[in-house]
Amino acid sequence: MAVPPFVLLLLLVGCASTVKSDQEPFIGVNIGTDLSDMPHPTQVVALLKAQNIRHIRLYNTDRGILAALANTGIQVIVSVPNEQLLGIGQSNSTAANWVSQNIIVHYPATNITGISVGSEVLTALPNAAPILVNALKFIHSALVASNLDRQIKVSTPLSSSVILDSFPPSQAFFNKSLNPVLVPMLNFLQSSGSYLMLNVYPYYDYMQSNGVIPLDYALFKPLPSNKEAVDANTLLHYSNVFDATVDAAYFAMAFLNFTNIPVVVTETGWPSKGDSNEPDATVDNANTYNSNLIRHVLNKTGTPKHPGITVSTYIYELYNEDTKAGPLSEKNWGLFDASGSPIYILHLTGSGSVLANDTTNQTYCTAKEGADPKMLQAALDWACGVGKVDCSPMLQGESCYEPDTLSAHATYAFDTYYHQMGKAPGTCDFNGVAAITTTDPSHGTCIFSGR
Numbered sequence: 001m002a003v004p005p006f007v008l009l010l011l012l013v014g015c016a017s018t019v020k021s022d023q024e025p026f027i028g029v030n031i032g033t034d035l036s037d038m039p040h041p042t043q044v045v046a047l048l049k050a051q052n053i054r055h056i057r058l059y060n061t062d063r064g065i066l067a068a069l070a071n072t073g074i075q076v077i078v079s080v081p082n083e084q085l086l087g088i089g090q091s092n093s094t095a096a097n098w099v100s101q102n103i104i105v106h107y108p109a110t111n112i113t114g115i116s117v118g119s120e121v122l123t124a125l126p127n128a129a130p131i132l133v134n135a136l137k138f139i140h141s142a143l144v145a146s147n148l149d150r151q152i153k154v155s156t157p158l159s160s161s162v163i164l165d166s167f168p169p170s171q172a173f174f175n176k177s178l179n180p181v182l183v184p185m186l187n188f189l190q191s192s193g194s195y196l197m198l199n200v201y202p203y204y205d206y207m208q209s210n211g212v213i214p215l216d217y218a219l220f221k222p223l224p225s226n227k228e229a230v231d232a233n234t235l236l237h238y239s240n241v242f243d244a245t246v247d248a249a250y251f252a253m254a255f256l257n258f259t260n261i262p263v264v265v266t267e268t269g270w271p272s273k274g275d276s277n278e279p280d281a282t283v284d285n286a287n288t289y290n291s292n293l294i295r296h297v298l299n300k301t302g303t304p305k306h307p308g309i310t311v312s313t314y315i316y317e318l319y320n321e322d323t324k325a326g327p328l329s330e331k332n333w334g335l336f337d338a339s340g341s342p343i344y345i346l347h348l349t350g351s352g353s354v355l356a357n358d359t360t361n362q363t364y365c366t367a368k369e370g371a372d373p374k375m376l377q378a379a380l381d382w383a384c385g386v387g388k389v390d391c392s393p394m395l396q397g398e399s400c401y402e403p404d405t406l407s408a409h410a411t412y413a414f415d416t417y418y419h420q421m422g423k424a425p426g427t428c429d430f431n432g433v434a435a436i437t438t439t440d441p442s443h444g445t446c447i448f449s450g451r
Contacts, residue, residue: 025298025311026313027053028075028312029053029314030057035319035322037338041067044068045069047336048074053354058076061102069111076111076113078115079117080115080118080139082118085117085131094138095135095141095142098139103143114153116155118156129178140188150193153195155196157266158198159199160201162178168232169236169305171233172247174255189261196264202240203218203269203271214227215285220240240292246263246311250305269316270285270289271286278329283343291346291347295348298354317335340439363437364440365414366415367407371407371433372433375431380410383416389416400446402444412446414430414434
């Protein structure tokens with residue numbers, strides 16, 4: 001869609017930099033629960049603490065996890081599930097009861113800072129769209145009544161697909177059929193001091209672009225300036241899909257005359273495994289995307305439209321959800337498996353920052369729990385033979401003989417091979433029976449270097 005010059009001028013002049021950032025940008029993590037072996041809430045919180053994850057988003061108000069988060073200081077966004085939306089959007093008292101039973105009972109011990117009312121309602125549950133703004137207002141009114149509206153913000157995540165003509169960003173606008181909901185929604189966000197929640201998935205943009213979007217542009221990989229995408233109206237250069245999408249949201253809001261609502265990205269990520277028709281859902285690409293994303297957010301670059309104003313972002317997601325419906329990629333967005341072992345080690349530097357304790361180079365290669373014994377034995381034999389691992393410490397009477405189990409011996413052989421190969425990608429797989437971990441498997445006289 002061509003924007004008339006006078007409208008474009010208003011957009012560029014009237015909303016140049018009115019968005020302000022009230023706090024330091026952060027990286028948070030979403031926690032889904034579609035796992036066949038969901039860790040206990042205390043294990044979840046232990047993992048969050050170990051990884052220095054200080055911001056999370058839940059898809060419900062699970063009492064167990066909210067209780068386990070008490071007195072940790074971890075900031076939590078809780079959610080009204082889509083299936084509860086109709087009841088809340090049609091009744092002020094239902095909304096008040098929801099806040100009473102799901103927020104008041106946990107706050108302030110559990111540091112709830114936001115409520116996500118539904119998820120991608122306008123695209124996933126369009127029949128509920130007419131009552132979405134009421135649901136936001138009713139939940140907010142209940143918080144006002146309890147004097148919690150300043151501490152806890154209310155919003156609703158939008159799919160980036162509601163933005164049409166998203167490149168160039170300066171010409172982006174919301175799907176006009178949604179304006180009867182979006183305009184009052186944005187009015188509410190502005191008047192309540194809240195923010196626009198946006199789900200941004202460069203993986204899907206790339207997959208659906210039929211080759212138009214280069215993989216490196218989707219993955220945040222550094223691009224030479226002649227490969228960057230240029231917005232012909234603003235002459236701003238874009239080096240990644242993420243920034244272009246966020247700026248498209250700012251311009252789409254400006255098109256409706258909202259210029260001071262911040263954006264928070266409530267979901268983004270990259271799957272580490274996919275079906276045969278998803279060749280770019282790989283461990284390397286997932287690692288590249290999330291590592292580059294974390295660096296991009298924490299170094300406060302901002303976007304081309306709002307340099308220095310960084311969009312805080314929640315990675316999708318903490319765990320692989322093996323019982324989630326859909327293609328194989330749907331089950332493989334996680335940073336960790338159910339045991340808390342990382343799916344990959346993020347390429348980060350700087351101790352103390354979020355997820356960075358995985359980057360101290362103290363990594364090990366261990367046999368997977370429940371691995372097929374025949375495959376484990378075959379991998380062990382290969383490591384001690386073709387792999388040229390010195391397996392003599394596992395002989396009877398030697399330092400790593402005890403415990404005399406296939407799993408323990410395989411872990412020693414796998415880890416030794418992994419380090420002999422310089423921890424190169426793919427050297428801790430062994431046909432799927434091994435995995436990288438940051439947990440030191442040393443025991444007794446058997447010391448693993450983790451170098």
